[in-house]
Amino acid sequence: MKWFVVFLLAAFGIHGAAAAADWSTVSTPSPGPTQSIGFYSAGCLQGAQPLPLDAPGYEAIRISRNRYWGQPVMVDYIQTLANRMHAAGQAHLYIGDIGQPRGGPAPTGHASHQVGLDADIWFERQPGARRVPADRENPRLRSLVRADDTGIDDTVYTPAHVALLRTAAEMPNVDRIFVNKFIKQRICQTATGNRTWLNKLVVWLGHDEHFHVRLHCPPGNPQCQPQAAYYADDGCGEPLDLWFRAPPVSLPPPGAPQKPYRPKLPAACNAILSAP
Numbered sequence: 001m002k003w004f005v006v007f008l009l010a011a012f013g014i015h016g017a018a019a020a021a022d023w024s025t026v027s028t029p030s031p032g033p034t035q036s037i038g039f040y041s042a043g044c045l046q047g048a049q050p051l052p053l054d055a056p057g058y059e060a061i062r063i064s065r066n067r068y069w070g071q072p073v074m075v076d077y078i079q080t081l082a083n084r085m086h087a088a089g090q091a092h093l094y095i096g097d098i099g100q101p102r103g104g105p106a107p108t109g110h111a112s113h114q115v116g117l118d119a120d121i122w123f124e125r126q127p128g129a130r131r132v133p134a135d136r137e138n139p140r141l142r143s144l145v146r147a148d149d150t151g152i153d154d155t156v157y158t159p160a161h162v163a164l165l166r167t168a169a170e171m172p173n174v175d176r177i178f179v180n181k182f183i184k185q186r187i188c189q190t191a192t193g194n195r196t197w198l199n200k201l202v203v204w205l206g207h208d209e210h211f212h213v214r215l216h217c218p219p220g221n222p223q224c225q226p227q228a229a230y231y232a233d234d235g236c237g238e239p240l241d242l243w244f245r246a247p248p249v250s251l252p253p254p255g256a257p258q259k260p261y262r263p264k265l266p267a268a269c270n271a272i273l274s275a276p
């Protein structure tokens, strides 16, 4: 469903000259120390680090997309989260897109993931042996939301998903985590104890098969543009109600023309793209 987000952002008039295809055809990171430049949905990444494709507690999927590059803080985050879930007895995580080798806009799938500080982590888990990377292109990735989009699919959703989201939200450096409105609603209705972590769960379209972790700009990245905080509280009141009553963004009508998402990137990204 992520292309809808792309459509909507494009509809808001964020256009520029940088062609998305350029960023997706560069297969290696740029030299230099890691630096996030610009905003999550209009930026690039110098000195990206690759996420190791396998490690305790996770495996990267859809390797052929070559979007497993990010900030060291994101690599650390994923490995730490995976270790914690493994220690908690959960099956290993499926890690999806982080970013392209130099960040920047991707031709398909995302408006953000441009500065190495966004990552998609799938709700699906398959206990048992790992597969080789070549066999991870089209895994089963079930949604936690019913196919008719009327609510949580309780044949898929389990407390393990909630434990995963809570652990993910309570780790350091998390700016926000995007989830589907039904997931947020269910957790708002059921979370007990300290509910501070609910503040990090931000509702967005889609995000029913995976959640999207966004980290804060790391120290020492002066060109990284932070995002304003979203909820003042747990976000379970009016901001959530709005998604059911009058969604702030919605799906385009069937057959609506799509414009490619062409954000205007900071000038410093030109050198990142053209570096050897």
Ligand SMILES: [Zn+2]
Residues within 6 Å of the ligand: 110, 113, 118, 119, 120, 211, 212
């Ligand atoms: Zn994402």
